[in-house]
Amino acid sequence: xxxxxxxxxxxxxxxxxxxxxxxxxxxxxxxxxxxxxxxxxxxxxxxxxxxxxxxxxxxxxxxxxxxxxxxxxxxxxxxxxxxxxxxxxxxxxxxxxxxxxxxxxxxxxx
Amino acid sequence: xxxxxxxxxxxxxxxxxxxxxxxxxxxxxxxxxxxxxxxxxxxxxxxxxxxxxxxxxxxxxxxxxxxxxxxxxxxxxxxxxxxxxxxxxxxxxxxxxxxxxxxxxxxxxxxxxxx
Numbered sequence: 739x740x741x742x743x744x745x746x747x748x749x750x751x752x753x754x755x756x757x758x759x760x761x762x763x764x765x766x767x768x769x770x771x772x773x774x775x776x777x778x779x780x781x782x783x784x785x786x787x788x789x790x791x792x793x794x795x796x797x798x799x800x801x802x803x804x805x806x807x808x809x810x811x812x813x814x815x816x817x818x819x820x821x822x823x824x825x826x827x828x829x830x831x832x833x834x835x836x837x838x839x840x841x842x843x844x845x846x847x848x
Numbered sequence: 849x850x851x852x853x854x855x856x857x858x859x860x861x862x863x864x865x866x867x868x869x870x871x872x873x874x875x876x877x878x879x880x881x882x883x884x885x886x887x888x889x890x891x892x893x894x895x896x897x898x899x900x901x902x903x904x905x906x907x908x909x910x911x912x913x914x915x916x917x918x919x920x921x922x923x924x925x926x927x928x929x930x931x932x933x934x935x936x937x938x939x940x941x942x943x944x945x946x947x948x949x950x951x952x953x954x955x956x957x958x959x960x961x962x963x
Binding site (some may be wrong): 742749769770772774779780781784787789810825829831833834835836837838839840841843 | 852881883886889890891892893896903905906907939941946948949951952953954955956957
């Protein structure tokens with residue numbers, strides 16, 4: 739059974755710092771990996787989707803990498819801002835089944 | 849355009865009651881997913897629809913849970929004989945075709961509280 743783990747569970751940084759969120763998964767047979775953002779009381783917003791054949795994806799200040807063989811992904815956020823404060827979830831997709839990690843709760847202090 | 853909408857946003861019910869949760873996907877999306885998210889956890893897959901049919905219902909926890917999508921658009925998640933352990937946020941998502949390259953777009957969720 740696919741297990742997805744995110745480290746750290748919570749992270750607090752001052753504004754302007756670059757930071758890395760980690761995601762690991764136990765079964766490398768995935769179609770894609772997706773990073774989401776979730777604000778309190780809200781649904782999920784897709785940030786980046788990496789296909790299994792890809793190594794990374796970039797969008798603005800965000801860069802996500804995927805190492806399928808080792809079962810790892812990272813989300814890099816450059817020049818963090820208070821508006822980046824949210825919970826970040828990674829999810830792996832295989833056969834209609836998307837498995838999520840428990841998320842990293844990020845706080846960016848002004 | 850309009851995103852995925854879910855109603856109600858909050859539902860409080862008593863143990864043993866029946867509840868229905870509604871999801872309106874993005875227009876034209878053939879794939880629809882239901883997830884359940886408990887406090888401090890990531891969403892947990894429940895069921896996937898492709899059109900009107902349930903293509904994968906392996907995530908439904910037991911036979912008290914049932915979902916329909918009769919016209920291939922709106923979906924209703926039905927929970928019978930609710931239990932306190934059913935309390936969670938129920939999320940709905942839709943995607944264009946349900947393929948591995950498709951992004952899933954999530955609704956805001958329905959927070960279900962069973963007293």
